Amino acid sequence: MIPHPLLVMRGFCHRFQADLLIMEHNGIMARRTCFQRESNVTIGKTRPPAPAGLSPTQDLRKLLATWADEAGDPLARPSWGDLQLLLIPLKNAPTVFWDTLLPSLVPSQALLATMMLARSDAHVRAIFLKRACGSSLLMPPSQAAILLKLFPKDLVLAGFGPALLERPPLGPLAAYILARLGITISPGDLPAVLAVTSESPGTLENLAHLIAPEHCDSVIEDLQTRFDVSKPGNRQLHDSFITVLKSERRSEPSEPTWNKAVADQLRSEQEPGSRASPDDQARQVPDKTDHPSDTVRPDSSLAQAQARLAGTYAKPAGQAKQESGLLPETIARHFLHIDKNIVIGIFALAISVPIVVYFSSSTPPETPEITAMPLTPEKAPKFWTDAVTKRQITHEFLAADNDFQMGEMFFIRQQYGEALSLFRDALSRDPAHVGAQFRIGCCLFISGDSQGATKAFQKSLQLQSDLPQANLYLARIAAAAQDWDKALAYYQKEFNLSGDILVALEYVEALRKLGRHPEAIALLSGLPPRYSGQLEVVNTLAQLREEAKEHAP
Amino acid sequence: MNRRAVSFVEIIIALGILIVCMIPVLTMFGTSGRAVLKSQNLGFSIGLAHRVSQHLLVMPFDAITEVPLPGSPIADGPDDGYFNPVANHGTQISGALRITKAQTPDLWSFLRKYEYRYSLIVNSVNFAAGDRMKCVGIIITWKEGGKDLLYKLYTYVPDI
Amino acid sequence: MFPTSERRKAGVTLVEMVVGAMILSIIFGITARWFFMQREYQQRLTHISDIQDNFRRANWLMVQELQMARTIIWPRLNADRSIRSDTKLVFKDFNGQIIAYYHIPAEQRIRRCVIPNGPGNPVVTARPVGEGIASLSFTAASIDNRLISLHMSTGGVHSLDAVYLTNSE
Numbered sequence: 007m008i009p010h011p012l013l014v015m016r017g018f019c020h021r022f023q024a025d026l027l028i029m030e031h032n033g034i035m036a037r038r039t040c041f042q043r044e045s046n047v048t049i050g051k052t053r054p055p056a057p058a059g060l061s062p063t064q065d066l067r068k069l070l071a072t073w074a075d076e077a078g079d080p081l082a083r084p085s086w087g088d089l090q091l092l093l094i095p096l097k098n099a100p101t102v103f104w105d106t107l108l109p110s111l112v113p114s115q116a117l118l119a120t121m122m123l124a125r126s127d128a129h130v131r132a133i134f135l136k137r138a139c140g141s142s143l144l145m146p147p148s149q150a151a152i153l154l155k156l157f158p159k160d161l162v163l164a165g166f167g168p169a170l171l172e173r174p175p176l177g178p179l180a181a182y183i184l185a186r187l188g189i190t191i192s193p194g195d196l197p198a199v200l201a202v203t204s205e206s207p208g209t210l211e212n213l214a215h216l217i218a219p220e221h222c223d224s225v226i227e228d229l230q231t232r233f234d235v236s237k238p239g240n241r242q243l244h245d246s247f248i249t250v251l252k253s254e255r256r257s258e259p260s261e262p263t264w265n266k267a268v269a270d271q272l273r274s275e276q277e278p279g280s281r282a283s284p285d286d287q288a289r290q291v292p293d294k295t296d297h298p299s300d301t302v303r304p305d306s307s308l309a310q311a312q313a314r315l316a317g318t319y320a321k322p323a324g325q326a327k328q329e330s331g332l333l334p335e336t337i338a339r340h341f342l343h344i345d346k347n348i349v350i351g352i353f354a355l356a357i358s359v360p361i362v363v364y365f366s367s368s369t370p371p372e373t374p375e376i377t378a379m380p381l382t383p384e385k386a387p388k389f390w391t392d393a394v395t396k397r398q399i400t401h402e403f404l405a406a407d408n409d410f411q412m413g414e415m416f417f418i419r420q421q422y423g424e425a426l427s428l429f430r431d432a433l434s435r436d437p438a439h440v441g442a443q444f445r446i447g448c449c450l451f452i453s454g455d456s457q458g459a460t461k462a463f464q465k466s467l468q469l470q471s472d473l474p475q476a477n478l479y480l481a482r483i484a485a486a487a488q489d490w491d492k493a494l495a496y497y498q499k500e501f502n503l504s505g506d507i508l509v510a511l512e513y514v515e516a517l518r519k520l521g522r523h524p525e526a527i528a529l530l531s532g533l534p535p536r537y538s539g540q541l542e543v544v545n546t547l548a549q550l551r552e553e554a555k556e557h558a559p
Numbered sequence: 560m561n562r563r564a565v566s567f568v569e570i571i572i573a574l575g576i577l578i579v580c581m582i583p584v585l586t587m588f589g590t591s592g593r594a595v596l597k598s599q600n601l602g603f604s605i606g607l608a609h610r611v612s613q614h615l616l617v618m619p620f621d622a623i624t625e626v627p628l629p630g631s632p633i634a635d636g637p638d639d640g641y642f643n644p645v646a647n648h649g650t651q652i653s654g655a656l657r658i659t660k661a662q663t664p665d666l667w668s669f670l671r672k673y674e675y676r677y678s679l680i681v682n683s684v685n686f687a688a689g690d691r692m693k694c695v696g697i698i699i700t701w702k703e704g705g706k707d708l709l710y711k712l713y714t715y716v717p718d719i
Numbered sequence: 720m721f722p723t724s725e726r727r728k729a730g731v732t733l734v735e736m737v738v739g740a741m742i743l744s745i746i747f748g749i750t751a752r753w754f755f756m757q758r759e760y761q762q763r764l765t766h767i768s769d770i771q772d773n774f775r776r777a778n779w780l781m782v783q784e785l786q787m788a789r790t791i792i793w794p795r796l797n798a799d800r801s802i803r804s805d806t807k808l809v810f811k812d813f814n815g816q817i818i819a820y821y822h823i824p825a826e827q828r829i830r831r832c833v834i835p836n837g838p839g840n841p842v843v844t845a846r847p848v849g850e851g852i853a854s855l856s857f858t859a860a861s862i863d864n865r866l867i868s869l870h871m872s873t874g875g876v877h878s879l880d881a882v883y884l885t886n887s888e
Contacts, residue, residue, distance in 0.1 A: 347732065347733040347734050347737075348733075350734050350737065350738075351733060351734065351737035354737045354738055354740070354741040355737065355740075355741070357741065358740070358741040358744040358745055358748075359744070361744070361745050361748055363748075364748070378634075378635045378659075378660065378671075379632040379634045379635040379636075379670075379671050379674065380632070381631070381632060381636075381637075382629065383629050383674070383676075386628075386629045387629065387700075387707040389707070390700060390707045390708060390709035391706050391707065391708050391709065392708075392709055392710075392711075393600070393601045393604065393708045393709060393710050394601070394710065399709050399711075401628070404628070404680065404696070404698070404711075407696070407711070408680050408682060408694075408696055411682075411694050411696060411713045412682050412684065412694050414694075415684055415692060415694050415715060416684070419686055421686075565731065566731065567731065567735040567738070567739055570739050570743075571739070571742070574742075574743065574746060578746070578750075581750075602771055602774075602775065602878075603877065603878065603879070606778070606878050606879050606880040607879055609880055609881065610868065610879050610880050610881040613866060613880075613881035613882060613883040614860065614866065614868075614881055616866070616883045617860070617861040617863065617865060617866045617883065640860075642879070644801075644802060645858070645868075645870065645879075646802070646804040646856050646858050646870065647797070647801055647802045647803055647804050647858070648804050648805070648856075649797075650797050650798070650803070651797060651799055651801060652797070652799050652800075652801035654801075655801055655802065665872060665875060665877070666870075666872065666877050668875075669875060669876075669877055
């Protein structure tokens with residue numbers, strides 16, 4: 007029976023501290039469990055509450071075991087919701103805690119847990135990827151490959167890419183896992199990888215799997231220029247790899263041998279108290295197992311290769327740094343260590359506030375200097391718009407209007423002949439001149455030409471249907487011709503348009519002649535109050551009433 | 560999955576709808592503004608035409624001559640008895656003020672801005688010996704909103 | 720802390736809010752500027768309309784009375800027959816009363832008073848003839864003192880008119 011791992015920890019305080027951490031976060035889980043008991047709802051599923059009476063570490067281990075046994079995407083497993091509350095906060099736990107916990111776990115659980123932690127946070131990614139590499143050594147390679155298939159390829163490459171440069175058994179294992187997952191590496195990294203690879207057919211084949219077919223030629227070229235064949239063993243290695251690269255490949259990568267006894271030994275070496283932890287080992291051998299996230303010594307080609315394989319290669323000093331994120335993000339990350347969102351927000355505010363202030367301030371428009379007005383305009387307009395009637399005024403219209411006004415002068419002086427000729431001149435210049443058309447009718451009416459006057463008035467009404475007095479003249483012409491129906495109709499139209507009292511009185515007179523006293527009385531009675539009190543109206547009304555009585559049967 | 564928050568796209572779409580709905584309201588401001596401006600210019604033009612018509616009544620009959628279109632400018636115009644000189648607060652002719660940028664800048668700038676001009680269409684009629692009358696068409700023109708506008712007033716000036 | 724694929728709730732991130740706020744602020748800034756400019760423009764137009772009303776009212780009152788007046792007493796043409804302007808106008812109305820229109824720049828008002836023929840103080844008409852008129856000048860323009868030109872102005876708005884006295888003395 008394997009002794010409880012906590013019992014072999016160095017010092018009781020470490021165990022106590024670890025338990026405190028788990029208890030603190032277990033409180034969160036307990037509250038969540040209570041909520042689940044009440045609502046019986048978790049993330050879309052119903053789960054039984056966590057059993058009580060276990061220590062925090064046992065809770066964690068139990069959850070890990072449950073989680074590891076469930077199928078599917080690790081993030082979508084039912085236990086993940088509870089596990090993440092316990093596991094993720096522990097990512098910053100002391101190294102000793104993980105050095106103690108991980109060896110006590112089943113390797114598959116440890117591998118899953120470390121990969122999940124590496125996935126959760128970029129800051130601790132390197133450490134937990136390294137732990138994942140260590141955990142993968144403790145299980146058959148095929149099993150590790152199956153487990154690692156659940157994770158994104160870039161994450162696996164970030165962990166197992168640098169491991170290609172490790173000595174066996176990690177190097178070949180990494181090659182197998184990457185090949186099995188179909189992950190390729192950059193051709194430029196291959197010389198560094200090959201330099202530390204031992205010549206074994208399976209390993210070379212796995213390395214060949216890591217090269218995309220279209221990059222074979224560039225790999226061969228790189229090997230010829232950057233691979234030092236002068237070192238003992240390198241020439242043979244080079245030729246063997248080229249042969250493997252050029253030959254047909256096996257469909258499946260070859261699984262490296264795995265010895266359980268060796269794995270157990272490695273496991274016991276990983277336990278604290280026996281040997282230094284992988285981190286300590288890493289610190290003791292800085293030139294081979296430096297964390298890729300550590301500051302890279304510019305002179306260490308191996309460290310550079312590790313960084314390239316992990317995707318964290320920092321360009322040498324002197325070259326422009328092209329970061330993928332925003333400039334504020336870069337500044338924040340490298341200088342201020344402030345959260346990216348806050349920096350972007352401050353940047354956005356810094357841009358928007360001055361813009362708002364600028365647009366909110368009213369700036370008077372610059373007025374151009376006005377020069378003296380020229381005596382004649384540069385371009386004489388062809389027409390104007392009448393500001394009152396909105397009619398287009400041309401020179402022709404003005405000439406017509408001028409003739410009309412002249413005709414008005416003669417008309418007022420009762421010189422109808424001259425007036426008529428002027429009105430006709432105006433009409434010839436502007437056939438739509440309503441005033442001229444009307445005045446032609448007036449001149450003809452006065453001169454006795456009823457037919458001509460009628461035509462003129464009707465034309466003027468066609469031009470303007472509500473022309474004042476046109477209907478009145480037509481009524482007079484009709485009355486003179488004894489066409490009373492027409493006359494009354496025209497009187498009514500004119501009265502409807504103007505409501506003029508003089509028109510009303512003339513209309514009433516016509517009705518009186520026809521003996522239609524009731525209509526006449528009704529018309530006068532219906533006048534507006536401002537007219538109905540006038541003396542003429544009152545007298546006429548009285549006369550009409552008397553005549554109506556006389557004519558009444 | 561219940562969404563209770565407002566997404567970014569929804570905010571932008573709502574803003575766009577708001578701006579579109581505000582456009583008719585905004586055009587209303589411009590329309591009412593143009594109405595007031597037109598009223599100001601028409602009222603001023605009527606006053607100018609009336610001023611000319613009154614000056615015609617005191618002017619010697621034979622001095623009423625035609626001013627053909629496109630018309631004579633009122634600002635920076637010649638001494639015509641209608642508009643220039645416009646005022647004189649002194650006791651001598653040297654104190655007479657004309658509508659120029661130097662002497663009456665405020666009035667000048669207003670008249671210059673709209674390019675006010677006036678023209679007279681004069682027709683003389685002899686009814687009988689000693690009975691003459693002139694039919695004068697007073698035309699005030701100005702520019703507004705890129706248009707050439709016009710106001711005309713006809714008056715009859717007897718020779719008495 | 721958690722990968723984005725683990726988020727279950729839909730919401731607005733801080734970045735989206737800030738970017739949206741920035742865009743909103745730009746749009747509001749432009750709209751606010753336009754709004755304030757329009758408001759200022761509308762206020763100016765309303766002011767101009769009020770001034771026009773004042774001019775029309777004052778003009779109508781003065782022209783009505785002046786048209787029926789008999790003669791202009793002041794201002795009169797200068798000795799050298801040049802025109803003469805003043806902010807006061809004194810004339811004999813149809814009934815033979817001596818009426819004066821005068822402008823008070825501080826109050827921006829035109830007032831009317833009746834000047835008695837004999838001893839006594841001028842009687843000022845209670846209601847002003849015109850209000851809100853910054854400057855006014857009456858100009859004598861005819862040798863027979865029967866034509867008076869008026870020029871009113873306020874805030875860049877002007878009115879030019881003239882009145883011919885139809886009645887003889």
